[in-house]
Amino acid sequence: MMRIENHLKFHAHNTGHKTVLVTGQVRLSYAEFNAKAEALAHSLRAQNVQRGDRVVIFMDNCWQAAVSVFAILKAGAVFTLVNPSTKADKLGYILNDCTPSALLTQAKLLPVVDEAEAFAAIPALIAVKGPSRSKRPHLLFETAVELQENQAEIISSGIDIDLAMLIYTSGSTGRPKGVMMTHRNIEAAATSLTGLLKNTADDIILSVLPLSFNYGLYQLLMTVKLGATLVLEKSFAFPQAVFDVMRAEKVTGFPIVPTMSAIMMQMRDLTSGFLPDLRYVTNTAAQLPVPHIEFLQRVVPDAEIYSMYGMTECKRCTWLPPHMISEKPESVGIALPNSEVYLIDEQGGPVPVGEAGEMVIRGPNVMQGYWNNPEASAAVLRSGHNPWEKVLHTGDLLRMDADGYYYFVGRKDDIIKSRGEKVPPKEVETVLYTHPAIREAVVAGVPDTMLGQAITAMVTTADAELTDKEIIRFCRQHLEDYMVPVFVLVTDELPRTDTGKVSRRLAAEILAKQYRQFQDE
Structure with missing residues (x-):
């Protein structure tokens, strides 16, 4: 080291x-x-x-x-x-x-x-x-x-x-x-x-991600570790200009987030192979929706797509090997090399295959704790398999299939309790993304006196004529009744955090206000 x-x-x-x-x-x-x-x-x-x-x-x-x-x-x-x-x-x-x-x-x-x-x-x-x-x-x-x-x-x-x-x-x-x-x-x-990205000193990586964002910062740290080259852009506000730079610099690596792939999907002039030197694309922060994966496979067919899942407290948790992305596009993959991931139930016991449990991470990538906050540190860093180690209890719910691949279900705190049922927002969002006109979606539970929590959604679309009623009708065709949103807000842009990720918390605040107005009408 x-x-x-x-x-x-x-x-x-x-x-x-x-x-x-x-x-x-x-x-x-x-x-x-x-x-x-x-x-x-x-x-x-x-x-x-x-x-x-x-x-x-x-x-x-x-x-x-x-x-x-x-x-x-x-x-x-x-x-x-x-x-x-x-x-x-x-x-x-x-x-x-x-x-x-x-x-x-x-x-x-x-x-x-x-x-x-x-x-x-x-x-x-x-x-x-x-x-x-x-x-x-x-x-x-x-x-x-x-x-x-x-x-x-x-x-x-x-x-x-x-x-x-x-x-x-x-x-x-x-x-x-x-x-x-x-x-x-x-x-x-x-x-x-x-190691898993097969990086070498010959790689040229372009990043538009803020250095203040863990994902963006590691592009710099990994570049210097390798002896490679980083092309650092301020933002993705002008994607065509970014792509011009990528071609001029012969960029081989391109880290993205779903917001960026959503923008790319709206660009009509991106033809297959438009980035001829690109060797790989990575994604983390939020899972890449399946339509985004299919789009990237069309426009950068020679690039390997690495769909990953991570959090600041351990940098990265899982990765999906590129050869599995077509077979298991909704999976967040397997544990990083030299780390271990496992699922536990509410009592701390093992979880059967196919059932949701809290993800726990052990390995040298796990943080030391939260600065100046021993209580918050103790809540997530707990004793592990060995008496000398601490493992990270993430608060994320995942399930594992029979092949050992993990699937994100939702944050424990985000689970919507509606009509006596527990609804993971991710499951509703996955269905929304299958609609050909929906570009981005976020689902949240908001207070409702009858339902406990009402399932609501905020979406951006590529079709200005698509209405909230049509989206709800689409959900009824693909979801069980208790999972169908009762209110959908079609908007130009979803609320985001400082790092560009869609903010479920901010979306929930907006949706709660709009839902109250909807009920009063």
């Missing part, structure tokens, strides 16, 4: 000329990237950042954010990435929770930092140059990454069981929690993933 920053140092010394990062017009070699990270590490030390201190990165996808990750690790500290769309109160909460010694940001985000002072003390600031209304004193990032003459190389202090990062969850069930991951955790997860 190795500390993460040492991978960068190794490649900088051995293949320093090779491009590690492409962002817009900026191209950095391993040697250049390492030199900037080294200089920034010295600047952090000068700001009195000590071994084990936390340092927050509050930036969008840019080379400065990528360099900051490795500079913080070189300084012996712990990095925390915060989504640039985060509002002042949430930023303040995170600053209060992890008490960082420094904050690395962009000038355009300094006004949010100013507002956050109402909620938390602001640590030493290093900011990327740019226009800003803020008068807050800060060290310029451009100055901080200039390597000074006679500066000795920082010798990494610490070992691989030291904390490397805190990744804050989206907080869908309350205040965000800081997931603690050591260098060893990261190395174990990255080794499993790069």
Whole structure:
């Protein structure tokens, strides 16, 4: 096992000329990237950042954010990435929770930092140059990454069981929690993933996912581990421009989420083989609906599709081998290499094949706990098979088929109790996705005096003429009566978290309000 920053140092010394990062017009070699990270590490030390201190990165996808990750690790500290769309109160909460010694940001985000002072003390600031209304004193990032003459190389202090990062969850069930991951955790997860993806130093990976999103962050970490190249884009807002970059850079790996495949399905000019160099597509965060898989198989027929399932607390849980995706498209697959997944009932006992149970994960990819939150940590990290280990109780309900492949059923907290029956939202969503005009769907239970909870759905469609009544009629043809939504809201866009995932919590709030109005009419 190795500390993460040492991978960068190794490649900088051995293949320093090779491009590690492409962002817009900026191209950095391993040697250049390492030199900037080294200089920034010295600047952090000068700001009195000590071994084990936390340092927050509050930036969008840019080379400065990528360099900051490795500079913080070189300084012996712990990095925390915060989504640039985060509002002042949430930023303040995170600053209060992890008490960082420094904050690395962009000038355009300094006004949010100013507002956050109402909620938390602001640590030493290093900011990327740019226009800003803020008068807050800060060290310029451009100055901080200039390597000074006679500066000795920082010798990494610490070992691989030291904390490397805190990744804050989206907080869908309350205040965000800081997931603690050591260098060893990261190395174990990255080794499993790069192994099953058959990654090599020749891979060129394009990511539009935020670095503050665990999935996006690991594209950077795995790239540097491999000695490969990452093409980092800010977003998928202009997909055709992203595809032009992919062709120009000869991209071989493309991590996506279902939102992106839904956008691609609406584009009429994507023909088979339009990304000729693409070797693989990965998906996680939310399961790829079967129509999305079939679409990808048509437009990138030579690329292997890796459908995966994961969570911040362990990075990734399961993966579906590409050769099985046509045979078991609704499966989230099998356990990652060097990890174990099993299901338990409410009493902690084993679950028969075909029945739903809570997924438990054991392995070196499991987090150390939630920062500054022993109660929440104890609730999910419990004693395992061995007296010395802790296993992760995920709160996710899955079932396993006779071949050992797992299928996501739903979150324990999301199960809808309607008419005395328990309804997993995922089962209703799966049926909705079989309608040829439905692009995205989310199902939630909302309060109802007669039913207990009413099953409701929010959908986006490719057919402006499709009505809620037609969708409910379609569900009646394919679902048992007690599973049919009583209310469907057709909308232009589904609510999302900061990381771009569809938010069931926000959807439930909107649906509850709309359902009340529907009942009053």
